[in-house]
Amino acid sequence: MSITQIVIALVLGIGFGFALQKAGLTQYHKIVNVFRFTDLAVLKFMMTALIVAMAGMFSLGALGLITLPVPPQTYLVGNLVGGLVFGVGMALVGI
Secondary structure (H helix, E strand, O other), rough: OOHHHHHHHHHHHHHHHHHHHHHHOOOOHHHHHOOOOOOOOOHHHHHHHHHHHHHHHHHHHHOOOOOOOEEEEEOOHHHHHHHHHHHHHHHHHHH
């Protein structure tokens, strides 16, 4: 990994964190209200970020600027159990 890649990743990470802060999505009540299904602003923001990232990655791949890796085989049961444990833990911490 070159220093240029590290700097680019750092700048993008800081930019994303700044956007989260400016949108008010680092506030406690915003996070808790996601689990109460009364405020979906955090989910909307994250889904928008995922869609933009996906569009960018596939566009760069179509232009031949990057090579998209082949995803490894997934373990469905492990992913479901891990997601359940993570979700329950987040919900308990937010209460």
